[in-house]
Amino acid sequence: MRFMKSLPQLSSPTVDVLSCRDRRTFLTNTSMLAIGALLASACGNGIIGGGVTDVGTVGVTVKLSDYPALATVGGIARLNGTTTPIAVVREEAAVYRALSLVCPHQGTTVGINGTGFLCPNHEARFSGTGKWLGGQVTSSLHEFAVASNISAGTLSISN
DSSP states (O other): OOOOOOOOOOSOSOOOSGGGSOHHHHHHHHHHHHHHHHHHHHSTTSOOOOSOOOOOOOEEEEEGGGOGGGGSTTOEEEOSSOSSOEEEEEEETTEEEEEEOBOTTTOOBOEEETTEEEOTTTOOEEOTTOOEEESSOOSOOOEEEEEEETTTTEEEEEO
16 A cells, blocks of 8 residues: 655645746746837837828818817817818918828827827927927928808818
């Protein structure tokens, strides 16, 4: 008859997972984390552009009442439901400007920043008219044609 030697009982049923990793696994994992951090820091603030700077074909009509920011001169509103991100700026009582929010540098969507626009990827700045003010970009935002029908309260925006 054989006797089995019993194993000593551990005082705690938990096991330290980190002590179970071998050196190769540890070095591989930490190297991958370091490479990921390096790549993220090399891309501005980590927001990577779409790479596509073409604005595509645009043909949309919007109701001004849907965008309260456009009720006053100087107001800026980002349009909803468009495939190309577009902002409308009210320059004068009956004058509107429609601008593509696709950064001409690497295709990142720029955001509204006060009375202008800012690219979050490389910090290019644009005025409320879309004119480039500084940063890595050297061209202005694309502008669309705008036809306003003030009596109907609509704007038609197209290439």
